[in-house]
Amino acid sequence: MSPHGQRDGLPLRTVAANLQPYRLFQVKRLTRIKGVTTVKTEIPMQTIKLTTELPL
Template identity: 75%
Template sequence: MKLDAIDRRILRALQRDGRLQNVELAQQVGLSPSPCLRRVRLLEEAGVIERYVALLNAPKIGMGLTVFARVWLTGQDAETVDRFTDEIRLLPQVVECHLMAGDCDFLLRIVAADLDDYRQFQIQHLTRIKGVQNVKTEIPMQKIKLTSELPL
């Protein structure tokens, strides 16, 4: 789908506030409500807009620690990788999982209440996944930027 300037304005506005009512969105992007709604529906149908979510304040819900875990597997064969990814998908503490090129096999972003909570997660879940050879945890000292907005 080719995005024009109006589509980009719609997407920028919805990234900032996904709860915008259509009338307000139309006003912000310079359209009347009916064509604006039509464009939003086309963006949704094309998969440009995947879904709408609420972004939560992690510390306020008891998940004040974010860690990054680099994971090495015993092998990179399909069975080992598939088993690992299937297990990771079941763990709600893992909020991001990336198959990596380079030093490690996977990079995970994990949320936990605190360091003890993460350690228990690592012992009880992460290192028990068959095929996990090694886990190195990186603990960020300060969050400088975290956004879900993509540049348009």
């Protein structure tokens, strides 16, 4: 557990066309992984970087 009361976790970045496919991924895949007890989602409310290129 971190000093601020939040559990330590694995940061995961995902890319989705909009909220609907992301929500399906979260409910049908992510939360069904053994050991995953909590999912915290942060969604940017503005454009951070304008590009369609994914980092490889």
